[in-house]
Amino acid sequence: MNKLKNKPIGQIVAENLTAAKVFESHGMDFCCHGTQTLENACKDHHIAITQIEAELSALSQLTSQDHSNVSVMELNELTHHIVTAHHVYTKKMLPVIAKHLDTVVEVHGVNHPTLFDIRKNFVSLRKELEPHLEKEEKSIFPYIDALATNISLPSVDFYKISQPIILLEQEHENAGRIFDDINNLAQGYKPPADVCNTYRLVLRELQELEQDLHLHIAKENYLLFPKAIKCELERLQKC
Ligand SMILES: [Fe+2]
Numbered sequence: 666m667n668k669l670k671n672k673p674i675g676q677i678v679a680e681n682l683t684a685a686k687v688f689e690s691h692g693m694d695f696c697c698h699g700t701q702t703l704e705n706a707c708k709d710h711h712i713a714i715t716q717i718e719a720e721l722s723a724l725s726q727l728t729s730q731d732h733s734n735v736s737v738m739e740l741n742e743l744t745h746h747i748v749t750a751h752h753v754y755t756k757k758m759l760p761v762i763a764k765h766l767d768t769v770v771e772v773h774g775v776n777h778p779t780l781f782d783i784r785k786n787f788v789s790l791r792k793e794l795e796p797h798l799e800k801e802e803k804s805i806f807p808y809i810d811a812l813a814t815n816i817s818l819p820s821v822d823f824y825k826i827s828q829p830i831i832l833l834e835q836e837h838e839n840a841g842r843i844f845d846d847i848n849n850l851a852q853g854y855k856p857p858a859d860v861c862n863t864y865r866l867v868l869r870e871l872q873e874l875e876q877d878l879h880l881h882i883a884k885e886n887y888l889l890f891p892k893a894i895k896c897e898l899e900r901l902q903k904c
């Protein structure tokens with residue numbers, strides 16, 4: 666467990682996705698600030714590292730979940746997994762949540778004016794995420810798949826994969842920041858006492874989408890992208 670001390674928390678999650686629950690329960694951002702070591706993250710959050718280590722250790726006793734083997738997937742398996750496990754869900758939920766938010770703003774907006782700000786942030790989130798997913802699926806992931814399977818590379822508008830990755834990581838950070846704002850505005854997604862079921866539902870949908878986005882981003886930032894950069898370098902060295 667000592668070796669975890671200097672490990673980035675994003676990498677800890679990428680290697681064992683069940684660790685996300687531990688970091689989330691202490692408000693530690695393993696997603697866009699996942700390059701922080703466990704030791705530094707604990708210091709920032711005034712939590713004893715021994716406590717987090719104990720919680721992580723307890724996790725390893727649990728049965729592994731379906732996504733726990735992502736760290737050993739080949740690149741093309743990983744892109745397929747990310748699309749089927751996260752992109753499909755995100756693309757399905759963005760319009761569903763938008764519709765539910767419109768309903769609750771109409772019904773509860775007068776008594777709960779922060780709903781207007783939540784909706785405004787959600788519109789920004791959607792504008793950030795939809796073209797991002799499209800770009801990954803249409804351009805970046807096919808290039809990564811070609812790298813992985815050693816077939817000829819598709820024509821792309823970048824010289825090296827690290828170039829679009831910088832931009833994709835920036836977009837992850839933007840989306841993460843917008844979701845932080847939504848989480849704060851929604852006071853951690855706790856429904857007020859006087860609200861209808863649609864209000865409760867949309868808070869739960871937002872919370873689930875945020876949790877899924879954190880895992881999705883961790884898999885890309887700390888597994889897929891570093892592996893793709895390494896694979897491209899190895900391929901170039903062979904030429
Ligand atoms: Fe993605």
Ligand SMILES: [Fe+2]
Pocket residue numbers: 797801833837882885
């Ligand atoms: Fe992404």
